Amino acid sequence: MIIQVKDVVKRFGDLRALDGVSCTIEAGEVVIVLGPSGSGKSTFMRCLNGLEKVDSGVVIVDGMRLDHSKSDLRRIRQTIGIVFQQFNLFPHLTAMENLTLAQKVVLGRKPDEAREIALELLKKVGLSEKQDVHPAHLSGGQQQRVAIARSLAMKPKIMLFDEPTSALDPEMIGEVLEVMRDLAREGMTMVVVTHEMGFAREVGDRILFMDQGRIVEEGRIEEVLKNPKEERTREFLSKVLKG
């Protein structure tokens, strides 16, 4: 397994945002994380790449324990890419520069090599002609595709997506899901928080259903969707599947 999470607790003051979460994720798996708002999905994702420090429990990624040292933490972050709901592109840099910055300063790639890799990835997400454009001049869907390419430029083994299409206008959702679908097809290990059930069913292997900081149900995607064991899951699914 490439990710192992054991008894993870994350508190914000009195609130237990994660209340004893355990799970394992195999290389090449696409895991869909579902759950009502505030159930801890984002917190779970952020604990996987060390953006939040866990209060107790362990997270092991690709054989590295997350809390060991700062340099391990940075290695883990190079192993895991994350795509945020709000894209978080660097607004002062062009699309190309967004992709080359970390390659140069973190991985020490030569400018030419970094550009070459960046260009290839921009092509892959269908935006090679936008390489010299700043994020402010890109649509939401284009920005999110650049953000995905930026993560991929680090050659991660795992990609995390936290509601990557929730901030997008409906007509732009498809182009982003398309890029993610390609990635899954290439065998990328992916953890995806999304309400796009069509995408989840098509691409996902497994569902983690969260509620109140716990994983309350987990299983193969068709099975959970067809007959959820937990009342909470059933209730939630009937809402999202209708909406």
Next chain:
Amino acid sequence: MGEWFIKELKTLGEILVFLVPAIPMTIKITLMAFAFALALGLFVGLSRVSPNKIFSIPSRIYVDVIRGIPLLVQIFFIYFGLGKILNLNQFVAGVAAVSICYSAYLGEIVRSGIQAIHKGQFEAAFSLGMTPVQTMRHVILPQAFPIVLPSVSNEFIATLKDSSLVSMIGLRELTRAGREYYSQYFVTFETWFVVGLIYLGMTFVLSRLASWMERRFRVHGWGMG
């Protein structure tokens, strides 16, 4: 009336000729003090936002203390107090005092500029494996720069004006030269009128320059309006 006017003009001209040689000193003090203040202020501002208390607490105390004491008192303290122990001349003491004072203000400006940047920018940079130093240098500070530019240019103009305070320890800059002229010839009104006019001319040039830079940045910026 006409005769009086011509006499006045002649006096003003004489004052101007007397004062002009002191202008380079004012400019020198301003430029040096502001350059040091910027470097120190950047350090203070970065320390203020550091998660490490070894940096954040001392820098906070530094800012509070420096901002709470009038510049003139700091100049006296550094020149007559420390200066006597460390054997500082007027120029070094004056520049040091102005630098330190303005580093506290600039430090606060830097801090507010950094804090104006969305948290997601830090998270994106960290997630790509960048260190805090790399994140500041390549992601945060370049974005904070246009935000703080107007405040920083205000401080630059203020430094120029406050450089007049070092006249009090006998450094012969513009204000000191004005005092010399007036104690020699007793033409109060005209002397301070010309001194004021010279300061006004310099600050006017600076503020034009500042708005040109701001405008230029907006045009060549990131198209974010």
